[in-house]
Amino acid sequence: MDASGGLPAGRIVGLPATELATRVRSGELTAVDVVRAHLAHLDAVEPRVGAFRVVRREAALAEAHAVDTALTRFAMPLAGVPVAVKDNVAVAGEVCTDGSAARTGPPETRDAEVVGRLRRAGAVVVGITRMPELGLYGATDGPGTVTRNPWDTARSPAGSSGGSAAAVASGAVPLAHGNDGMGSLRLPAAACGLVALKPGVGVVPGGIGADDWSGMAVNGALATTVADLTVAHAVLAGEEPGPLEAPGRPLRIAVSTRSPLPGTRADGPARAAVDAVVAALTAAGHTVVRRDPPITPGAAAGVLTRWMAAAADDAAHLGVPLADLQPRSRTHARIGRAVRAAGLVRPATAERFRERMVGFFDGASRTASPQGPTASVRGVGGGEVLDLLLTPVVTGPPLPARPWHERSFAANLTANARWAPWTPAWNLAGLPALVLPAGTRPTGQPLAVQFAGPPGAERRLLWLAGELERRLPWRRHAPVFDPAGASSPAPV
Template identity: 90%
Template sequence: MDASGGLPAGRIVGLPATELATRVRSGELTAVDVVRAHLAHLDEVEPRIGAFRVVCREAALAEAHAVDTALTRFAMPLAGVPVAVKDNVAVAGEVCTDGCAARSGPPETRDSEVVTRLRRAGAVVVGITRVPELCLYGATDGPGTVSRNPWDTARSPAGSSGGSAAAVAAGVVPIAHGNDGMGSLRLPAAACGLVTLKPGRGVVPGGIGADDWSGMAVNGALATTVADLAVAHAVLAGEEPTPLEAPGRPLRIAVSTRSPVPGTGADGPARAAVDTVVAALTAAGHTVVRRDPPITPGAAAGALARWMAGAADDAAHLGVPLAGLQPRSRTHARIGRVVRAAGLVRPATADRFRERMVRFFAGEALDLLLSPVVTGPPLPARPWHERSFLANVTANARWAPWTAAWNLAGLPALVLPAGTRPTGQPLAVQFVGPPGAERRLLWLAGELERRLPWRRHAPVFDPAGASSPAPI
């Protein structure tokens, strides 16, 4: 039993962040007991998923005690909620490695702005999650470790926010910080059965690497419920969490299953997930039309140039020489140096594509766009860092063609669960909106959560057991 409410640890772990915070604010639970219970669960499941690079055990308990004794606890939207932070933003007292084993700089002296905002809201940082080197790839692994998907440990939790997604899907934390430069929030959410929002450009503070991958990368959160995601997003955006209001009219939503990458396409289960969501939207009274967004080869090249240059820029920002990188990343960064020197990262490319996408939504009065996220099951959990640059890039491009365009355009995009594959892994879909559509995306996600409820945690790791909804 815990000391402040009589709840066993197993009844604390698995509760949504919103419920935990409500109980801590009311005094029914203490933040210390909440954090202690989640640390115990972490100890139990971490050997099987490899989600964390650092566990901040003593610091987290001290931070939880500070929440319990704070006079402002009653106004904290995330009071006592354990969170994990991705290893590419600053956490005071810890080294930020960005997945580079060669990074050995001094500990950070201050938190990044997003970590400051989480802590100010009452969240407690319990650990720093694993990423692929320089956050470049769609699987999370490195020398001596392969992070695993709680839904199927033979599969990757994806990347680059893979450690954060694995931690949330296994119930270790209710929400986790991540960020997204080419799909790095949305791909792990799709792989691990979570809901996430990639905010639009400028909505949430950056501070990711040298320059947020030339403006493509944005911070966000991973969660198991839309309510948790909405609160986390509001905190990160510096907004007051408020109820999501209905738009007051049916939405007009485009649907496209055409892949922007030639030679790739969604498999049968991924297409069926889109069809399931289309049926739910239609039943709710929304209008769904078939429209393909005009994603041009020039836009694809613009995103690719920023991805390549980001590797070189971030290695230099960390003070890691190219010789200290994994072979795949070394090749990536060398290409990036050439791209940067040749002036191929052009702001006008992103600006033109953003304007084109704004016209796409406005021209036919479209509120949102629905698409697949990935072509098939997550990549296998293996030491991808031992494979070549070409093998990594090819595997990523074939699996995840639907995400990068929206980073270049700086538009908000949300991923939510939409069933399970016959083999048991989660299915997901992606919604994209015009600038400023974050709350519209969250509202619609909440409507779909009610109509098509999803299992909140991976079955084997689910601390609530049979209390989670059955997969749709």
């Protein structure tokens, strides 16, 4: 305790969001003290990371005071928890730029629904995080700034929710909002040693750009523990937070390391991470089968056309002329205009692909090679019904931290596609997918794996992530920026 009877700042920063909220609800901590401590840590780490476009010091302290004096504080699941919000959803009183310097105002007059849900749960918005222009790319940088990965500042925290991931991994906030149109939550989570869930379509309110990237983009959160992510997901989804139900039986989990993009493959450490998770799953009694999902060239084309169109659609939505965009984004948006004009963004493409991927889990295919217990359930197509799929996330270490916005559209496209081929399919299918840490590379950067599931599998994904967190605990913050100083594994 300090002289005032409260915990010193060093004992506040680094606590999980669930523990902070418990202490604020009980009165052991005040929301003002929690926010003030995190702002001090943010000031210390931000010059080396560059996670925030806006830090809301006075507004955040005022909002924290409102939490402390609220009669409903005892019922707030995120009471007093500092959070960061990605710069492509509305925060009342702030300008939403979508990562573009060409977007200068006016300030938003009301919160996006997901921001409103966080606030009503007691969370305090301490800042707006950086992102690449229009959220289009897998590294986070822009004119005058390069956001850096707290685990290795020579590397990017990925994108497009890179600022949010860097903020959490450096301990500046315990939770951050982000969104995912082709991996924009999962890739930063993988790069920064965090856990993130891309919900299925329709589970969490959207409001991302013009049309949620033709339905591919969804809102979610980044966290250091599964418990924190579970509460954040419940809040964003408008659900009452509660314990995750165990399935009551071993799960049947497919594993695939084949890249959806020909000519790319996971490197040795990434494959070893998958193998380590497979070993943990089989040791826990789950059945693991080798099976590749049916990701076709047509699906890849469906993702690509929506990604192209998103640049043109969102620039128009923001009122930003194409001439004012970065050169790479300008080229991107011009292609997107042509894609829209040609009618290449077809809803039927996503619908057919979703049906195919749901069939993959429902047992429409017979091809499988089991590991672990062999008892299985057969689907109507004669194949084994699958609960989840395990894959790598990326092919290697994060991209270098450099001004990618100064490079060509082709250079950005090539680098992004080669590094992250496993995430976009689940956006087109509208199915849930989760990324969690799975060790570290010999060079020190985090490793990660991805689980995906059928419609409605969000809680199953979170439950399994919690099981793996207990069996394979991970360090919660980047070593250099760890508020605790020493190793901080996830609580068990």
